[in-house]
Amino acid sequence: MTVHSQGVAASALEDAPGKAAGKSQTPPPASGSRKVPQPPRGRGRRALPAGLIPYLLLAPAVVSGAVLLLYPLVRNLILSFQEVGRRELITRETVWAGFANYTDLLTDSEFWAVAVRSLLFTAANVVLIMGIGSLIGILLNRLGKKMRLVLSVALVTAWAMPIVASVTVFKWLFDEQFGIANWIMRTLGVSGYEQHNWFETGMATLTIVTVLVVWGSIPFVALNMYAGLTTIGNELYEAARMDGATGWQTFWAVVFPSLKPFFLITTFLEIIWVFKAFTQVYAMNAGGPDRESETLPVFAYIEGQGQFHYGVAAAVSVLTIVMLVAIMSFYFRLILKQEEEQ
């Protein structure tokens, strides 16, 4: 049954953390291949006759990626230097704007407010996700079989819940009139929750979004953390115990160093995912009230679709992508290091 949760952790979403957990060369859930004696360098990478074949095999993937991903990215960049409003949209003429979209944005206090809000939102979410997620991972490792199964199933269920469905449920949980959140507050004896509006301000809305995102993201971290912990050999723990280490010392001396790549990679992944989260924020309250809960992706969407400032929206999107790329470069450095070690 432990395979159950481990498999989830390693197979869905990302295989990077699974690899971070220590086994080299082994793909996500291939627990069987551990017995295979590993030749020193890259089993399965052996050179086979080359020629045109690899390129033919790769062509469909490369072409579709170029058309539907690369081209839009380039087009996005071009668009950010154009003036595209309601009029240009209808007449379909190209009006170049130079850097106007960027200068407008960078001198606009609203943009800065959204940017700062996005960063704070991301920071708060990632700290909570990594902190609580890791603790739950450690707890999973210490539980007995039955309780571990119970908690794993609960985590997997929360993880599998489609985002749009969970947003809808959270709106219902925090409904002004009949939501259970208000009832819980009343039952706990807190006053002022007769008909409390949980989405009254942008801050309040983003708090609920944070609860949602943290709830939905912890399972990934916790299950991967647990999967990582199980790869640490018992000998290490025993050695630590024989040396008289306390639980806390064992954690810092044994667990943390082995799982450091996991921590780093997962943290960066979470930063990227939260920073570009659109559905959770938009579906919760459409960036409202008064555009006060907009994060950068939502801001770009509303500038474009709501305000018909497509050029500006493209500029926002480019700036967001630049920030993402900056974060990702750290992530890729970590991953590449891992790849080379293999």
Add this chain to the structure above:
Amino acid sequence: MSNVSSDLRAPRRNRRPVRPSAIGKNLLALALAAVFLFPVYWMFSSSLKPQSEILSKDPVFLFTPTLGNYTKATGVDLFWTYVLNSVTVTVGAVFLALVVALAASFAIARMKFRGRKGLVLAVMMAQMAPWEVMVIVMYLIARDGDMLNSIPLLTAIYFVMVLPFTIWTLRGFIAAVPVELEEAALIDGCNRGQAFIKVVFPLLAPGLMSTSLFGFITAWNEFAMVLILNKDKEAQTLTLWLTQFQTAFGSDWGATMAASSLFALPVLVVFLFLQRRAVGGMTAGAVKG
């Protein structure tokens, strides 16, 4: 919650399981399980409640379940169109991605060629593609090409969304199949194509399943792209239907939760079913060396 946290304070310095701390751990695990399950439970339970018991100041925990909310949700105009659209884009995207990725990942895992490293990097970067912030440009591209409200375009976009991950994962699975097995098949007189189909492919089945699981979830859940591209009711998917349901039905939370449950159920089932089989298949497979 309060009684649980008091149990937590039991001393837990010693690593060996000692009774009081074991009880504390178990209670904490139970409380956490409850927290993670609650929204899902509340969704299903609300969806089965009669209207009168939904609209009550104090939540009702025991009630006679009714399917009335489900009839209401599925009775919405165009419901089956949304279902069909969602199934089409999801199955289409996943199938395309598997076929294209199988070829690509085989090349990456088993062949040496110029630009291999760059390609691996490109796949990794594409996996992180910021689709959510590309919606505006996608809208303009689709509009210029008269492809708004197009199910094929949406399928194609979802296909490219899940493609990098599919390549990445399958690459791992292919690399895990010992090259010796393939060589044995070659020695036995197979050509490379036959060796792939007869030896490698069967061993990949679990990998294909767990990979398609991810693709399925991504495509089924996608929201931003369909929101901006397919404004036409006839071309919408279940995600859009669900987010607009509540607005359309005022505060009919029973029906809204029924809609949510209908939307979430396939994913929950697929997630639990597919990943278990995928793992079971892999461990029971021939990769024993």
